[in-house]
Amino acid sequence: MFVIVSTVGVDSLLILLSYALILHTVLSIASKADRFKALNTCVSHICAVLLFYTPMIGLSVIHRFGKQASHLIQVVMGFVYLLVPPVMNPIVYGVKTKQIRDRVTHAFCH
Known part of the structure; x- marks a missing residue:
C-alpha cells in the first residue's frame, strides 16, 4: 500500500505541478481564442488522467481494506481498472471533436 500511495502521490504531485506550469503559460497567451482552445485541450487531458x-x-483501497468484501467486488474493480480507462479515453477526446459529436448524435437521434 505504501508503494502505491507514494507512487500515486509523487505522480499526482508532478502532474499537478506540470498543469500549474501549463496553465501559467496558457493564461499568458494574448489571443482569447487561442487561450480557450489550449484550455479546452487541458480539460481533456485532466479528464483522461482522472479516468x-x-x-x-479504488482498486488499491479495496485490496487493502476490503478483506471482508466479496471477491466478486475485487474482480469487478480489477476489470474496471483494466477496461474503463482505455474505453473512455477515445470518448473523452472524441467529445471535443465536432465531427465525431455530430455523427454520434445523428446515430442515436435518428
Whole structure:
C-alpha cells in the first residue's frame, strides 16, 4: 500500500505541478481564442488522467481494506481498472471533436 500511495502521490504531485506550469503559460497567451482552445485541450487531458487514477486508487483501497468484501467486488474493480480507462479515453477526446459529436448524435437521434 505504501508503494502505491507514494507512487500515486509523487505522480499526482508532478502532474499537478506540470498543469500549474501549463496553465501559467496558457493564461499568458494574448489571443482569447487561442487561450480557450489550449484550455479546452487541458480539460481533456485532466479528464483522461482522472479516468486512469480513480479506478487504480479504488482498486488499491479495496485490496487493502476490503478483506471482508466479496471477491466478486475485487474482480469487478480489477476489470474496471483494466477496461474503463482505455474505453473512455477515445470518448473523452472524441467529445471535443465536432465531427465525431455530430455523427454520434445523428446515430442515436435518428
